[in-house]
Amino acid sequence: xxxxxxxxxxxxxxxGILVSRDGGIHGATTRPIHTFYEENNVEQDPEVWWQVVRxxxxxxxxxxxxxxxxxxxxxxxxxxxxxxxxGEGQPTRRAILYSDSRADSEAKxxxxxxxxxxxxxxxxxHLDGQMTFPKIIWLRENEPDCFSKTKCFLISAKDYVxxxxxxxxxxxxxxAATAGIMNLQNREWFDPWLNSFELTVSCLPNLSAPEEIxxxxxxxxxxxxxxxxxxxxxxxxxxxxxxxxxxxxxxxxEMYAYLGTTGWVALPTSEVSPLxxxxxxxxxxxxxxxxxxxxxxxxxxxxxxxLSVFGDPNLEVKEGFKYLEEIMINNDPTLGSVVFLPYLNGxxxxxxxxxxxxxxxxxxxxxxRGELCAAVLEGVAMAIRQVLxxxxxxxxxxxxxxxxxxxxxxxxxxxxxxxCHCDVIVPMDSEFLPALGAAAAGYICLGWANSYxxxxxxxxxxxxxxxxxxxPKNIRAYDQRYQHYLQLYLAVKAFNG
Ligand code: ADP
Numbered sequence: 001x002x003x004x005x006x007x008x009x010x011x012x013x014x015x016g017i018l019v020s021r022d023g024g025i026h027g028a029t030t031r032p033i034h035t036f037y038e039e040n041n042v043e044q045d046p047e048v049w050w051q052v053v054r055x056x057x058x059x060x061x062x063x064x065x066x067x068x069x070x071x072x073x074x075x076x077x078x079x080x081x082x083x084x085x086x087g088e089g090q091p092t093r094r095a096i097l098y099s100d101s102r103a104d105s106e107a108k109x110x111x112x113x114x115x116x117x118x119x120x121x122x123x124x125x126h127l128d129g130q131m132t133f134p135k136i137i138w139l140r141e142n143e144p145d146c147f148s149k150t151k152c153f154l155i156s157a158k159d160y161v162x163x164x165x166x167x168x169x170x171x172x173x174x175x176a177a178t179a180g181i182m183n184l185q186n187r188e189w190f191d192p193w194l195n196s197f198e199l200t201v202s203c204l205p206n207l208s209a210p211e212e213i214x215x216x217x218x219x220x221x222x223x224x225x226x227x228x229x230x231x232x233x234x235x236x237x238x239x240x241x242x243x244x245x246x247x248x249x250x251x252x253x254e255m256y257a258y259l260g261t262t263g264w265v266a267l268p269t270s271e272v273s274p275l276x277x278x279x280x281x282x283x284x285x286x287x288x289x290x291x292x293x294x295x296x297x298x299x300x301x302x303x304x305x306x307l308s309v310f311g312d313p314n315l316e317v318k319e320g321f322k323y324l325e326e327i328m329i330n331n332d333p334t335l336g337s338v339v340f341l342p343y344l345n346g347x348x349x350x351x352x353x354x355x356x357x358x359x360x361x362x363x364x365x366x367x368x369r370g371e372l373c374a375a376v377l378e379g380v381a382m383a384i385r386q387v388l389x390x391x392x393x394x395x396x397x398x399x400x401x402x403x404x405x406x407x408x409x410x411x412x413x414x415x416x417x418x419x420c421h422c423d424v425i426v427p428m429d430s431e432f433l434p435a436l437g438a439a440a441a442g443y444i445c446l447g448w449a450n451s452y453x454x455x456x457x458x459x460x461x462x463x464x465x466x467x468x469x470x471x472p473k474n475i476r477a478y479d480q481r482y483q484h485y486l487q488l489y490l491a492v493k494a495f496n497g
Contacts, residue, residue, distance in 0.1 A: 002020070002071050003026065004439045004446070005060075005074070007074075007161070008239065008242065009052075009053075009076070010078060011097070013030050014049065015029070015434075016030075016060070017029075018060065022462065023462050027063055028432060031052040031055055033048055042097040043096055045095070047091065049161055050161055068228055073227065073234065074441050077161075078097070078098060078157050078238075079098060079238035079240065080132060081095050082095065083095040083153065084153050085153075085160070086149050092149045095157070096135050098130055101130060106138045107128050107129040107131070110127055110133065110137070111127055122190055123190075124281035125281055127180045132155050133193070134180065136153050150203070154169065155171045155178065162236070165215070165221045170206050170207075170208045172208060173207060174241030174282050178282065187207060208235035209285075210438075212235050212445075214235045215233055216229075216230045216231065217230060234442060234445055235441075237441060239434050240266070242433075244284065245455070246403075246460075247401045248460040250284070250286055252267075255267035257384055257403075259303075259405065259406025260404040261304075261405075262295065262298075263384075263406070264294060265296070265388055268284055268286075268290065269281075269290050269291070269292045273390075278295065278351070279349060280292070281293075286451070294349045295349050296348075296387065297346060298358075299380055303377065303409065303412070306373050306376040321409065331370045331371055333474045336371050338360060339362050339488060340358065344357070349387055350390050356489065361488065377409070377412045377415050379485070381415045381416045381420065382419055382482050386486070397420065397421075398422060398423065399422050401424075402416065403426075404430065407426045407430060416468075419478045425466070426467075428463045428464065429463065440455040
């Protein structure tokens with residue numbers, strides 16, 4: 001059998017799958033990754049990424065898969081990191097992760113020097129301290145010894161593993177778009193800003209398309225991992241891009257929502273939306289397409305909060321979520337009146353307000369626990385509808401794909417379909433979608449698919465998902481409550497604190 005080996009180096013886990021030409025997923029293996037937290041600092045040891053890739057590969061060989069069956073190796077990985085390496089490819093310190101905000105003042109310095117509008121025009125995004133560029137400046141100011149040993153700053157966790165496998169420093173345009181220094185239009189590093197900080201483009205990895213061969217497995221890497229020496233290794237794609245591909249979203253008009261602990265709604269677009277609405281823009285794998293991403297700080301975490309408040313404390317988490325489904329299943333939205341604003345943790349999009357808080361309105365003496373719980377999930381569904389309308393500029397949508405842990409709730413999937421007036425598709429193998437998306441690059445490299453859109457049509461469409469359609473009976477009631485929802489944030493803002 002011929003396989004594409006696809007790895008997804010996430011924040012909490014690394015996952016590996018072997019994908020056959022028919023889209024079959026084999027040898028699915030997961031390994032945990034440790035994170036070091038200290039105040040605002042969030043770090044990981046790049047050697048652990050390399051080690052877990054080795055462990056996953058060794059697991060495959062033990063299961064009886066053969067190194068010569070692997071036609072190509074490809075990756076997805078967490079992005080927006082600062083991974084300093086020396087000339088030999090060894091880390092000069094631990095990787096500073098995307099969620100680390102130590103470089104906020106360096107970001108301010110860059111913003112002052114080049115101006116918010118200029119940065120937005122070039123990179124398509126607002127610049128903040130989480131991005132790679134300000135972290136490089138932070139490192140130079142705060143750890144000069146480490147800085148002087150560093151030859152290259154990699155961006156995505158997978159870039160480091162590719163370096164170990166091939167000896168090449170590369171990254172893909174999706175990951176590079178999170179660095180704060182790539183021109184989003186021509187997908188090249190923007191030298192003048194680097195030069196202005198006495199840096200040159202040689203301190204950044206080469207930019208390659210996801211399906212391009214970054215290099216071939218070196219002798220030492222073959223001995224370490226068991227992969228065959230000379231196996232082609234692709235540049236791969238940062239996790240937001242890979243997830244988008246894995247969700248089958250490649251063309252303008254398609255979209256998906258990720259219901260993780262936090263979440264996002266994403267869609268391909270050809271242009272950057274106006275400044276200040278919290279939407280991020282990344283380069284998508286198809287060359288002329290961008291991904292617009294509306295981040296939601298309140299998503300599965302709100303579902304989890306509902307579990308802690310309305311659930312049965314005697315039940316394990318999995319059984320607890322099942323119990324919530326049961327208490328909501330007979331809820332009739334046409335009889336309800338409760339509206340919930342889900343901003344338990346502040347929000348980033350469509351408002352940017354870290355002090356925003358959640359609210360219930362419309363409580364009656366007859367309001368039940370099931371109704372309150374459903375109102376919580378409806379509130380997140382309304383947040384999704386609101387960012388969808390923002391992203392689509394009020395154009396109608398036909399269907400949305402839902403992925404992430406939250407899509408395990410059938411009740412929630414139906415609510416989202418009713419609130420957003422569109423079909424909802426929940427794909428199979430949701431857990432492995434980023435790795436499957438990374439495998440799309442392998443399909444193109446091997447000629448198994450002609451384009452990312454073909455991969456989506458020919459390979460992903462074979463994987464049947466669950467489909468939910470809007471219930472016409474509920475649409476009017478939800479539309480009315482959505483109008484209340486839209487007014488709620490401004491109405492209660494004065495009470496937040
Ligand atoms: P992340 O990887 O971002 O932490 P996940 O994709 O694992 O997030 O999603 C976590 C969310 O999945 C939870 O907050 C909850 O909404 C949902 N979830 C987890 N387990 C279940 C379950 N058994 N049934 C329904 N929903 C669940």
